[in-house]
Amino acid sequence: MSPVATTPRSTSPVSRASVKPRTVPGPYSSIPETTADLEWAELVSLDLSTFENPGGKEALAQQLKYAVHNVGFFYVTGFGISQEEVDRQFELSHEFFDLPLEEKLKYAADHKAASYNGYNGPQVYEPGVTEHHPRHNIEVYNLPKFTADFPSASSHPELIQKNWEDIVSFGKRVHTNVIERLLVIFAIVLELEDEQYFVKRHVYDVKGEDHMRYMKYSARSDEVNEEAQGLYSTGHTDLGSITLLFKQPIAGLQVLNKDGRYRWVKAVPGTITVNIADTLSLLSGRYFKSSIHRVAVPPPDQRHLDRHGVLFFIRPNNNVPVEVVKGSPLLAREGVYETLEEFAEPIDVGTWVRKRQEHIFKEGYKISSAAAGVREGAERTELEAVVAGIKVKYWN
Ligand SMILES: O=C(O)CCC(=O)C(=O)O
Numbered sequence: 001m002s003p004v005a006t007t008p009r010s011t012s013p014v015s016r017a018s019v020k021p022r023t024v025p026g027p028y029s030s031i032p033e034t035t036a037d038l039e040w041a042e043l044v045s046l047d048l049s050t051f052e053n054p055g056g057k058e059a060l061a062q063q064l065k066y067a068v069h070n071v072g073f074f075y076v077t078g079f080g081i082s083q084e085e086v087d088r089q090f091e092l093s094h095e096f097f098d099l100p101l102e103e104k105l106k107y108a109a110d111h112k113a114a115s116y117n118g119y120n121g122p123q124v125y126e127p128g129v130t131e132h133h134p135r136h137n138i139e140v141y142n143l144p145k146f147t148a149d150f151p152s153a154s155s156h157p158e159l160i161q162k163n164w165e166d167i168v169s170f171g172k173r174v175h176t177n178v179i180e181r182l183l184v185i186f187a188i189v190l191e192l193e194d195e196q197y198f199v200k201r202h203v204y205d206v207k208g209e210d211h212m213r214y215m216k217y218s219a220r221s222d223e224v225n226e227e228a229q230g231l232y233s234t235g236h237t238d239l240g241s242i243t244l245l246f247k248q249p250i251a252g253l254q255v256l257n258k259d260g261r262y263r264w265v266k267a268v269p270g271t272i273t274v275n276i277a278d279t280l281s282l283l284s285g286r287y288f289k290s291s292i293h294r295v296a297v298p299p300p301d302q303r304h305l306d307r308h309g310v311l312f313f314i315r316p317n318n319n320v321p322v323e324v325v326k327g328s329p330l331l332a333r334e335g336v337y338e339t340l341e342e343f344a345e346p347i348d349v350g351t352w353v354r355k356r357q358e359h360i361f362k363e364g365y366k367i368s369s370a371a372a373g374v375r376e377g378a379e380r381t382e383l384e385a386v387v388a389g390i391k392v393k394y395w396n
C-alpha cells in the first residue's frame with residue numbers, strides 16, 4: 001500500500017501545521033503515476049554508467065549537445081544510488097515536515113542575511129524582506145554542503161542528526177557520481193582543452209552556496225488552487241549551476257518550450273531530472289540555456305496529495321569569478337565571443353549569489369505573489385532587472 005491513502009489531506013496551507021505523521025510509511029516513489037492525458041516535454045536521458053567506457057563521456061557530450069543549448073532540461077540515469085536510498089531521503093522529507101511548526105521554526109533561514117539555509121515556510125517570510133502570499137503552500141529545508149565551512153550535525157534537528165551519516169553519504173555521492181561527471185560533459189560539449197575546467201570551479205571542499213533540499217507543497221482546496229491561478233510556483237530560472245530533482249511521482253513541474261508553451265516533466269523511474277541554471281549559463285556566455293520552469297497544481301488524480309521533493313541546487317565555489325569561459329572552439333564558431341554582454345564590474349560567485357538571493361527575496365517573490373492573485377488581473381508578469389551589473393528576469 002502506498003503512503004498516500006493514509007496521508008491526511010491538508011485542504012489549505014493553514015491546516016498544514018495540524019497534519020499528522022503518516023501511520024503507514026511506504027515509499028513515496030510507489031505513488032501511481034497520473035493517468036491524465038498531459039503534454040509531456042521530450043527530454044534526452046544520459047546514462048552516466050557509460051561515462052568511464054572508452055569514448056563514453058564523449059558520446060554523452062554528443063548526446064547532450066542539442067539539449068544544453070536548446071532545452072536546458074534532461075534526465076540522467078545510471079548514477080549508482082539505489083531507489084531505496086532515494087526513498088529514504090523522501091521519507092526524511094516527510095518526517096521533517098511532519099515535525100511541529102515550533103520545532104521547524106527553531107531552524108528558520110535568516111532571510112535578512114540573504115541566507116536560504118535552514119527552514120523556509122510561510123511563517124518565516126517577513127514583509128519588506130521576503131514578500132510572499134498566504135496562498136503559497138511551500139515549505140523547504142535547505143542543508144548546505146557537508147564541509148567545515150558550515151555548521152555541523154548538531155545545528156540541525158534531532159531527526160537530521162540521527163540520520164546524519166546517511167544524508168552526508170548521499171550528498172557526497174551525488175557530487176562525485178552526478179555533478180562532477182556532468183561538469184566534465186559540459187566541458188567536452190564546449191570542446192575545452194581542460195575537461196576539468198568546471199570541476200575545478202565546483203570543488204566540494206571549497207566554500208560554496210550549494211544546498212541539498214527537502215521540499216513540500218501542501219495540497220490545497222480547489223478554491224485556493226483557482227485563486228492561485230493553477231500554480232504552486234511561478235515561472236523562474238534557477239540561480240546556480242545546475243539543479244537536480246530526484247524522481248518525483250507527482251506531476252507538477254513544467255518547462256517552457258521553444259514554442260512558448262509549458263510542457264509537463266514526466267517522472268521516469270530511476271532518473272534524476274536536471275536543469276541548467278543561471279550561473280552556468282553566464283559562464284558559457286549564455287550559450288547553455290537556463291530554462292524557465294514552474295510548478296503547476298498537479299493533475300486531478302494527484303492534486304489531493306502533498307508533493308514532496310528531494311533536490312540539489314549546485315553553485316560554483318564562492319571564489320570563482322563570474323566570467324565567460326575562454327578558448328571554447330564551439331563558442332567561437334557560434335559567434336558567442338563576438339556578442340558578449342559586458343558585465344559592469346568583476347564579481348565573484350559568492351557576492352553574485354548573495355546579491356541575487358536578496359533580489360529574489362524582494363522582487364522575485366513579489367512577482368510570484370502577483371501571479372498568486374495578489375495583484376488582481378495579473379495574468380502574465382515579467383520583470384527585468386540588473387543585479388550587480390548583470391541582466392536578470394523573472395516571469396509568472
Ligand atoms: O518541485 C519541483 O518540481 C521544482 C522546484 C523548483 O523549480 C525550484 O525549487 O526551483
Ligand SMILES: [Fe+2]
Binds near residue numbers: 243
Ligand atoms: Fe526551479
